[in-house]
Amino acid sequence: MNPTQFIQEGFVEIREHLGRTLLQTLGVILGVASVVATLGMTASMDARRDQYISESGGTLLMGVYNQPPAVLEMTARQRAKTGLKLSDAAAIRNTIDGFDLVVAEIGRTHQVRAGATEERFRITATEPQFMQMRELAMGSGRYITDHDMETAAAVVVLGSTRARELFGTADPVGKALNIDGKAYTVIGVTAEKIFFWQRSDTYNAHEWLNRLIVVPITSYMKRHQEAGAKDIDELNLRLRSSEVHKESRDALELLLRSRHGIEDFGVWDRVERMEQGAQEDMIYSITFLACGIISLLVGGIVVTNIMLASFSERMREVGVRKALGASGWQVFTQFLIETMVVTVCGGGLGLALGIVFTFGIMSIMQMEMTITPLMVVVALLAATLVGFFFGMYPAVKASRLDPVVALRYE
Amino acid sequence: MQPLMSLKDITKVYGEGDLSVEALKGIRLEVGAGDYIAVMGPSGSGKSTLMHILGLLDSPTAGSYQLDGEEVAGFSRRKLAHLRNKKIGFIFQNFNLLPKASLLRNVELPLLYGGMGRKERRQLAFEALARVGLADRAKHRPNELSGGQRQRGAIARAIVGRPQVIMADEPTGNLDQQTGGEILELFDELRAGGQTLIMVTHDPSIAARARETIRIVDGLVLPNGQQVAA
Numbered sequence: 235m236n237p238t239q240f241i242q243e244g245f246v247e248i249r250e251h252l253g254r255t256l257l258q259t260l261g262v263i264l265g266v267a268s269v270v271a272t273l274g275m276t277a278s279m280d281a282r283r284d285q286y287i288s289e290s291g292g293t294l295l296m297g298v299y300n301q302p303p304a305v306l307e308m309t310a311r312q313r314a315k316t317g318l319k320l321s322d323a324a325a326i327r328n329t330i331d332g333f334d335l336v337v338a339e340i341g342r343t344h345q346v347r348a349g350a351t352e353e354r355f356r357i358t359a360t361e362p363q364f365m366q367m368r369e370l371a372m373g374s375g376r377y378i379t380d381h382d383m384e385t386a387a388a389v390v391v392l393g394s395t396r397a398r399e400l401f402g403t404a405d406p407v408g409k410a411l412n413i414d415g416k417a418y419t420v421i422g423v424t425a426e427k428i429f430f431w432q433r434s435d436t437y438n439a440h441e442w443l444n445r446l447i448v449v450p451i452t453s454y455m456k457r458h459q460e461a462g463a464k465d466i467d468e469l470n471l472r473l474r475s476s477e478v479h480k481e482s483r484d485a486l487e488l489l490l491r492s493r494h495g496i497e498d499f500g501v502w503d504r505v506e507r508m509e510q511g512a513q514e515d516m517i518y519s520i521t522f523l524a525c526g527i528i529s530l531l532v533g534g535i536v537v538t539n540i541m542l543a544s545f546s547e548r549m550r551e552v553g554v555r556k557a558l559g560a561s562g563w564q565v566f567t568q569f570l571i572e573t574m575v576v577t578v579c580g581g582g583l584g585l586a587l588g589i590v591f592t593f594g595i596m597s598i599m600q601m602e603m604t605i606t607p608l609m610v611v612v613a614l615l616a617a618t619l620v621g622f623f624f625g626m627y628p629a630v631k632a633s634r635l636d637p638v639v640a641l642r643y644e
Numbered sequence: 645m646q647p648l649m650s651l652k653d654i655t656k657v658y659g660e661g662d663l664s665v666e667a668l669k670g671i672r673l674e675v676g677a678g679d680y681i682a683v684m685g686p687s688g689s690g691k692s693t694l695m696h697i698l699g700l701l702d703s704p705t706a707g708s709y710q711l712d713g714e715e716v717a718g719f720s721r722r723k724l725a726h727l728r729n730k731k732i733g734f735i736f737q738n739f740n741l742l743p744k745a746s747l748l749r750n751v752e753l754p755l756l757y758g759g760m761g762r763k764e765r766r767q768l769a770f771e772a773l774a775r776v777g778l779a780d781r782a783k784h785r786p787n788e789l790s791g792g793q794r795q796r797g798a799i800a801r802a803i804v805g806r807p808q809v810i811m812a813d814e815p816t817g818n819l820d821q822q823t824g825g826e827i828l829e830l831f832d833e834l835r836a837g838g839q840t841l842i843m844v845t846h847d848p849s850i851a852a853r854a855r856e857t858i859r860i861v862d863g864l865v866l867p868n869g870q871q872v873a874a
Contacts, residue, residue: 239756239762243745246744246745247744250744550740551742553740554736554740554742555753555757556701556725556728557699557701557728557734557740558728558729558734558753558754558757558801559725559726559728559729559730559754559757559758559805560725560729560753560757561721561722561725561726561757562721562722562725563722564725564757637701637702638696638701638702641701641736641740
């Protein structure tokens, strides 16, 4: 038995009863559309987020910050050991292999003066690898180097926004800059970094990088901290790969705990945050998908109902087919395939509607749309399954009709 | 020679208990290959029920029905569908062509259910339509045809699979006299070609065209020669 004939007859049914068929598949269309739209929006937003993450150092970033413990009484010895030190960075570099970048950082606000401009700005004292870690590029001049670190050179690198604020349109490289009365020389300006979540956005997610005033951490310690103080605010770390995430993080916490004698630090972790984010996304996705699935189920019930409602007008047809020698199985197959043709067509329409819907939402949000093959597969598969399961009952009913009763039906 | 169809003491009871109706009360009948039999009787006499049983659309309550030497009772639904497809062609009073399909597709249906390939199917359907003079109407739908054309199309559908028996239930009942005459001429031609025909009618003038007439009254076959008050 050749099913293409039945597929053809399915299309004949659709053509003959266009209005009814449309009504019949409306639930399937909307269900598929909402599933497709969910997948489409999730895919589009995921693509955008992945882009942001890779442009801002990748998924492998980790950081350690000071988090004084809630212990009231500490001995002087204990107190001296707590807090992140520059030596912690060296210890991590020497003992934990899982990190390929370890960058110490101090961030404080100071009085900054350049020519006639004077204002309080945050100074970031760090190491040369900061540039690599934050995926920065130079607009002009150069970044701080290991040599600057060794010599505690009085040099400063400006973000593009800060450079404009302090020096206007002139190239600041080689110009003098005063931080809390200490003289520095500008050696470079980083290229402007831009990331807009939405096309019309006025908020640049990378703008903080354009507002940095970076000095070598050794220079900062020498000029702006009391002698001997090696305290830092933060340690930025980058994993070699996601495979070493867990072991490296465990080793990191163990090392710091043993060095400090107490848990006086916190860890932020992009791998972990990504996982949490993925979980949150999942909740939204599941909610939308659940709506889509309920809609598909309701749509399926409508499919069954309309098949049954149109049954009386097709009784005679079934009788004739049986008189001509159609077996119950053949009648069953015909009805089932017919229903599936209807729902798959509905699925196709739903797919188109879902894409249009996603496109609409994405253009309102000024975001680019991503269409994945998964959307197409899910749409057609869902429609096929709905046709199969909800076409089953009418098909069984038709196949069991007594030919004499069916033929006599007026 | 063994008869094509042999019925012994066939009864058919509809319903159960007090509400039961005995439609056939013990029919004895033999149909030989090449016979042209008219089954006559007033409405409610049981002739349609007999027709359905002969055509394997319905099964008798009791009695024996042998088709081509095989006892039909106990055959599965699937087997019965297969036999209907291969051995029997139906013609109905109201034509019963599928309204949404072209004449050609209607005629192809029995071959489709018989599992024949598309090309061969098309070929045979065209030949059958040519035999009833409708080759030029193959692509038309039933509602684009006259009553006579529709019934000729139905005849093409009945003969396309070369069944052993053609069963016609009041084939001229919905047609005017002249068109009905054309249909009966077509039956004569089929008969001349050796086709077995069983025709149910209540019209004696139509029954007269058959070689043999069986009269059924109240679920029983009347002996030959006895008159029926139709």
